[in-house]
Amino acid sequence: MTVSGSMGPFGQAELIGEMMEEPPPQSVPRRRGRPRIWRVTIFVLAAIFFFVPLAAAFKYSLQQDNGGYGFANYGTIIHNKDVRAPLVTSLEIAAISGAIVILLMLPTVVWVRLKKPRATTFMEVVTLLPIVIPPVVMAAGLEQFELNAPQWVIQHGFDSPLSGLIPFYVVLAMPFTYRAIDTGVRAIDLHTLVDASRNLGASWASTLARVVLPNVQTAVLGAMFLTVALCLGEVVIATLLLYQTFPVELIVLNHQQQAGASVALSMLTLAFTFLLLFTLSFLAQRRRGSRATRLL
């Protein structure tokens, strides 16, 4: 068994490998001796480096205009209409992108695995392209395209942040999602499952939805989580195309001298994303326990 599963050329593969795959068999359990000085040093350094700014940001976010401390800044998310609207937009984008990713990626991966195993390399290269092209360059290209685009494209595409951003977020998420789902599909006996289902008279759609999907639900959920995280965090394309999404609004708030609010909302975003990924690591583990029984 390989160490990280899919040793894809970029980090995403490792992240997903980490989360989705079983840990490499540890031939000898590592002994835990006296804590070594170098370990302690780096943990202390890391704690200072990473937690001091977080703690500082938390304190900062609690400071109110009147000098006291409180959760007023966190209230902006509910009270301030300028914040709420972009947040709703971002959530909509995240939800729809997540759904599209599943509808699009799962059939693609299954199709490539079953019918076109030769295309695997091609798919891997294509799914890596969004990393080779920096987001800012992608946005630049889009912006120019928008300037010269025919009217109907602008009306149906760029006028709304939803239709303007979702396709590109789905593309941007591809490196994460393709690999996550691919790792999941590779772990099951796809041929047997699909053949059995087809022989029993199921259509392709119901095979996908009722046989394949339940078997790779963790991977699919992982792909969705990563897409949602990406949609809630992406700012470069949204800014260059002048859309009002949540992260863009954060920057605007900061420029309007409402730094406290923007820091508070940042804390919420960080916490939310962390929770998403943290849940994911537990889901991945749960699958490990029950997979054998589910497949037999």
Added chain:
Amino acid sequence: MVVFLGIPLFVVVHGSLTTETNQFTFDNFKQTWDSQGYRLAFKNSLILSVWTSILGAFFGTWLAAAVVTAKPGGMLHRITQSGSGVLAYFAGVPLAFCFIAALGQTGVVTVLLKHFGIDLYAHGFTISSMIGVGLCYVYFQIPLMIILITPALEGLRSEWQEAALNLGASRFGYLRHVAVPVLLPSFVGATLILFGNAFSAYATALALVGSTLSIVPAQIDNALNGNVLVGADRAGLTLGMEMIVVVLIVMVGYWFVQRRARRWLR
């Protein structure tokens, strides 16, 4: 799918290789190279990417090594994994604001240090300087390094260490003759990725400083949205093309290193 990726890519490639009247030319590249501002942006971007990636690579490996030796599947692993994922991939803007809250002009840490008589800003430090932005970059470089290097570290078999120690090697000797040579390709590869990552990152800088910072992505933003000059659009696209070329070179380097890395890590 390919269409949505292809359109922006095509526009950039096409735009950078043509004149206003749609003729094929390499002039755009020459012009961006002759421009003092763009050259400075490239220099800044390269310097920023180099030092943040090297710093991130060393501390990331160190931290990852410390985490890997802990109990597998434990809480520490989980938190590091999820935390790294958040910081490395999804945190651009929020990260920048936490950073402002800590080290900005009225930031908590700045104020705290002033109490102890250390005035950061008196010594010319600002978070909108290259150093400040770079320091913030390190916050996502280290986690990314952890994600990238952990599989390689886990691939180090404990048998190798035992064999080396049984054959009379010291701990340092094991590191020097076994661990480092095995890890080196992975380390170099991961550092290259960190470089590419820093080079193409923009969200953090955008949140910290805005589009006035002299790095390439900010210049692209400026050229396209700033309406400073006629023909700036084309300069923006050309810069974009040049960025793709740089990242592509890094990728190719990574492929070569990765091939070597795979030899031991299976």
